[in-house]
Amino acid sequence: MKLKDITRIINGSVVCEGNCSDVEFISACGSDLMSDVMAFLKNETLLLTGLINPQVIRTAEMMDIKAVVFVRGKKPDSKMVELALEKDIILVTTDYPMFVACGKLYSAGMREEGC
Amino acid sequence: MSNGILTLVYDIPAMDMISAGEASSNVKKKLKQLGVNPLIVKKVSISMYEAEMNAVIHANGGSATVNIGTDEIVIIIEDRGPGIENIDLAMKEGYSTASDEVRQMGFGAGMGLPNIKKNSDSLNIESEIGKGTRLEIAIKFTS
Structure with missing residues (x-):
């Protein structure tokens, strides 16, 4: 699943993209x-x-996590965005709560990892 | 300890949640530049970051010394904290003395020391109540 698919599924907004938007x-x-x-x-x-x-x-x-999604409409502050840009980490926000965001991604084929 | 190729020394500031992890980040970058196997880089990153966070949140900061040798990497984290009263208990998954403030940051679940042990080839802990704690973590290139 590409970043653009993830944002579409969870109705997310990309805060910063880094150089990893093609990561699967x-x-x-x-x-x-x-x-x-x-x-x-x-x-x-x-x-x-x-x-x-x-x-x-x-x-x-x-x-080595390439992307972080903040759920329930939470927004990273400028220090976090600065750090993410420096480390090439994608940040996304969604208004969906954790359960719904995870459920939508799971239904679309994303599978669990660790926790 | 193996002969050192490179020694890196860092100060770990107390309760500075913005720069906490900077030393581990720097070591990770350095190891990648040196072309170290990514699996070893990850073990070092996890072990050092857990130890660095412990020094930041429990122990008024301290220092980190990383010796990159020919066959292993040795990380020494020394803090100026209250010391660990019962090391055996601290090694148990889930045991934690972290404050609510630390837990709100997403840490303090009692996984740190066991996770360092899991990701390293040897972990030596020396601690004195009221003085501080010294962790020596070794990770072999062949592990």
């Missing part, structure tokens, strides 16, 4: 607990979270 995403993880993301994720994946702080971007960088 086959799995996703929904979590507000970065400790779990650090402990259980194995493959490069898409992260959906309701957590808003710079450590979400740091965690994504360490775990």
Whole structure:
């Protein structure tokens, strides 16, 4: 699934795109607990979270997560966007809550990864 | 410890959630530049970031020293924190003394030290109450 498919499915807005818009995403993880993301994720994946702080971007960088979707209409601040641009990480926002955003992606063929 | 090819030293500031992780980020970048196997880079990144975050959120910051040798990478994180009262307990998944503030940041689930152990070839913890904690993490290039 490409970034443009993901944004269409979850009615998302791209905040910053980096150089990875052609990446194919086959799995996703929904979590507000970065400790779990650090402990259980194995493959490069898409992260959906309701957590808003710079450590979400740091965690994504360490775990080779190429894109983060912020659910429930949460918006990353300028520091987070700056960090994501520096690390080439895609940021997307959606008004859907976590359950609905994950459900829509799952129904479209995205599968689970770790947490 | 193997003969050092490169030694990197970083200061870890206390409770600075913006720059927290910068040392680990820098090491990851350096290892990629050196052409280290991506699986090893990931193990180092996870282990060091977990340890760095522990120093930031639990321990008033500290320092990180990374020795990149010919056959292994050794990460030493030393903090100025309260020390770990019971290391065996701290190694159990789910055990945490993190504050609510730290948990709100998405950390403090008691997964950090067990995750470092899982991703490294050896983990040595020395801790003194009221003085601080020293973690020595080794990851072999062949692991």
